[in-house]
Amino acid sequence: MNMLDIRNLTIEMDTSNGPVKILDKVNLQVGEGEIHTLVGESGSGKSLLAKAILGFINPRWRVTADRLWWNNRDLLNMDAALRRQITGRDMAMIFQNPNSYLDPNSTVGEQLREAIPKGDLRGTFIRKMVDKRTRVVRLLHRVGVKDHDQVIDSYPFELSVGVAQKVSIAMAIAHRPKLLIADEPTTAMEPSTRQQIYRLLTRLSITQGMSMLMITQDVASVMPDSDNVTLLYCGQLMEAGNKQAVFDQPQHPYTEAMLRMSLRDTDAVEPKTHLPTLPGAIPTLQHLPIGCRLGPRCPNAQKDCVMVPKVTRLKQQSYHCHHPLAPNKRRKSAS
């Protein structure tokens, strides 16, 4: 069953050149305990989608959707206070840069103590204090921080980015949310820590049935255990579906390019040679191309790409493209 169900979500912004669709008819479904990964380069609107789910979007932007449901309740046409209550209880988010949203004025320990829900603690005042302390230490251990004494006493600026991110994950999972949205949580980490965080998040999703929406900018950092992936480019859906199906048999030229650029298969590229890349740069919001927004950079682009492509559904994946990859090319990239 889908916990989160989004159909045709569009976010429009008024600029001096008329309205611009920052997100253009995006669909997303996340089931219970599912790990869904959203892949998109900067400016693709992936963080915006996460913010739209949580409901802290600039009030001047128009958010419309056929459906924005959480647990069969319509979030979009809901009383603001109720929505806040629901999202606060069921969802949590981790951001890109931990040092910028941890409070610089208080120690990590104080902030973690604050994050522990009040209802969890019983007994006398002293008992509560002791319990809180053990809970904080346990949380830190769960996210892989070993020297908890030092971390609890330090201020955020004293921590390295990796440790700070672990602390923020600890804060996010303190109230056991049902949906964890992680906005590039592991970009600043080295592979071993990254694996550790992935294992931790997978374990959380299995043991607590926590759904997860991971956001990454790179195919290489898609969590190995994620079930489904969605690729966004400039606010448009490119390809979505089962992770294995999408990665083994990409239909969309963008997916294929991302897979090649991610250097997943390092033996395929000779060291010190030119890497495959898409020409040009990601268009800015003021200069979005019409139709399929990948158009100017796409190797397969043709005349009809000025129209927005309709969705094509396959067994386990769906894509938006007029000129998907030819079958023989598909097979080659799969092998």
Next chain:
Amino acid sequence: MTALLDVQALCKYYTHKSIWRRQRKVTALAPVSFTLERGETLAIMGETSSGKSTLAKLIAGAENPSSGQLFLNGQPLQRGNFRQRCQHIRMVFQDSDASLNPQLTIGQQLAEPLLFNTDMNTEQRREAIAQVLKKVGLLPEHASFYPHMLATGQQQRVSIARAVMLDPQIIVADEALAALDPSVRSQIINLLMDLQKDMGISYIFVSHSPEIVKHVADKILILHRGKMIEFGATQTLFEQPQQQYTKLLLQVPAAANN
């Protein structure tokens, strides 16, 4: 023949002052020695807080070493002598947006190293800037742009342009590729390798991405808690790592993706 860069027992420690406890000495970098040849790429890898950024900063002269010496072409680099150092060793930072001055145009920023280190006149400077901008794949017209008008990839190109401005021998890139989008990242890697071929620059990459390191580096230096635990050619380290730690660090995570 002497090596391009010879690092001898470079080390850095910080002392914490506290009223309640006695002074604590924190070693950020235990003595490290290595050499770098011309046109070679060295990758420094390690966990967070393993001292890799400290080492990069020490080489670039952004921080003073507690002890140890650096030799460039056999000449010792004196601490504090930025005039000598900045002509040969330049640095590129991770966050191009933060490393460029938002109040100056690209042209003004690129003119600064020329102003301080050469005696070119205005016309010559403009000429040099146009050339460098073309070299990094931008247009000479970009000189009159402000940093915020450029995309992240272009900003990073400007930072690289600023680094190659004085024909340096070594460029230290502290996670310069980590914050870039994949398509832009491969463009920048291609650019850096082209520059290396044309100008014979040596790079010192600080990175935590084994895929990139495997692609660009000739040698890898592994740091663990401020100590150098392994140093060798890329091929050797990837195929026969001596330490368990190196093995963990260099495993390509994408393998798990397939």
